[in-house]
Amino acid sequence: xxxxxxxxxxxxxxxxxxxxxxxxxxxxxxxxxxxxxxxxxxxxxxxxxxxxxxxxxxxxxxxxxxxxxxxxxxxxxxxxxxxxxxxxxxxxxxxxxxxxxxxxxxxxxxxxxxxxxxxxxxxxxxxxxxxxxxxxxxxxxxxxxxxxxxxxxxxxxxxxxxxxxxxxxxxxxxxxxxxx
Numbered sequence: 754x755x756x757x758x759x760x761x762x763x764x765x766x767x768x769x770x771x772x773x774x775x776x777x778x779x780x781x782x783x784x785x786x787x788x789x790x791x792x793x794x795x796x797x798x799x800x801x802x803x804x805x806x807x808x809x810x811x812x813x814x815x816x817x818x819x820x821x822x823x824x825x826x827x828x829x830x831x832x833x834x835x836x837x838x839x840x841x842x843x844x845x846x847x848x849x850x851x852x853x854x855x856x857x858x859x860x861x862x863x864x865x866x867x868x869x870x871x872x873x874x875x876x877x878x879x880x881x882x883x884x885x886x887x888x889x890x891x892x893x894x895x896x897x898x899x900x901x902x903x904x905x906x907x908x909x910x911x912x913x914x915x916x917x918x919x920x921x922x923x924x925x926x927x928x929x930x931x932x933x
Contacts, residue, residue: 758794767793778809780817785809842886843878843903848895869897877904 758766771789778785788803804810807824811817852866874893876882882889882903890901905911 762795765795778804780808780811780814781806839906842883843890845894845901846887846891848891850897851895852897866897870899872898873900873902874898875902875904878906 769791771791772786774786776787776789778787783805785805787805787809790801790803792799792801800812802810802812807820808817811820852869874889876886876889878886886903893901
C-alpha cells in the first residue's frame, strides 16, 4: 500500500517552512535550531520536524518521554552489536608462543628474549586498527611480549590532554615500552 496522494493532488500541496529561534530545541544542552515543515494537502495538515538528533524530532515533553521509553524497549530487545564487536576486537585470543627459548640459536638471543618478555606494546585505537587489532594483538602475544595494550576510546577529555602537546610531523603507530 502506498501513501502517494496522486498526481492530480500535487498542485494542491501547500507548505510553510519555519526555522528560527521559535524552533529551538530545549530537550538537551545543545539547544539546536530545528526546521518545521507544515504540510497541507486536501485540508489535512501534518508537521514534519527536521532535527540534528532524535530528541529534537518531538515538540512536547510527553512525546519525548514516549520516544525515550520506546528507545529503551528497543535497546532491551536488540543487542548493541557495535559494543559487542569492540569487545571481541580488542580481546586476547591467547595464541601459543612461537618463539622457542631452548635450542642453540636462541642461546645467543637469550637477552633479546628476556627483553621481549618485559616489553609492553601500546597501540592507539585509530583509523583502520579496528580491522587489524586482532592480528597485531595475536602477533605480539605469539612473540611473547609481556602485555599488549590499546589506548582508550577517544573522548573529549582524552582529546584535550593530547592537544596540549601540539602536532607531531611523523606518526608512529606502535609504541613499545620496557616495563622495568
